[in-house]
Amino acid sequence: MSFFEDVYKIVQCIPSGKVATYGQIARMLGAPRSSRAVGYALHANPRPGIIPCHRVVDRNGRLAPAFAFGGPEIQAQLLESEGVKVSEDFIVTDIDKYLWELDRIDGAHFYPIENRHKQ
Numbered sequence: 001m002s003f004f005e006d007v008y009k010i011v012q013c014i015p016s017g018k019v020a021t022y023g024q025i026a027r028m029l030g031a032p033r034s035s036r037a038v039g040y041a042l043h044a045n046p047r048p049g050i051i052p053c054h055r056v057v058d059r060n061g062r063l064a065p066a067f068a069f070g071g072p073e074i075q076a077q078l079l080e081s082e083g084v085k086v087s088e089d090f091i092v093t094d095i096d097k098y099l100w101e102l103d104r105i106d107g108a109h110f111y112p113i114e115n116r117h118k119q
Helices: 003-011 022-028 035-043 072-081
Strands: none
Touching: 003 035, 003 072, 022 035
16 A cells, blocks of 8 residues: 555544644654655545545644645635634644544554554
8 A cells, every 4th residue: 555545544534523633644654754745645635525634734733725625714614514613814723622542543542554654
């Protein structure tokens, strides 16, 4: 499986009403310095209705300035429709409240994907 497909697999697990950061996803892939590559993968999302890339934000909760499917306004609307509060300057308010706990997927402990993407 490619790096991009691994990113998509993880992002599909982010529950509605939660967000994850690019860095968190990169760390799960065993490539902690690849947060930009995670962003590239999401920008090229081949299944936007299935892979919820709108649930991924930067480490400060800031939305993507060039959200691939309509800009930060659309990303904010999608997040708010799921109950995530977003400020007028496109930052998730109270990021700790909405941050997905990546060590849990479907109630089971999650172990990072093997380090095949290690830098």
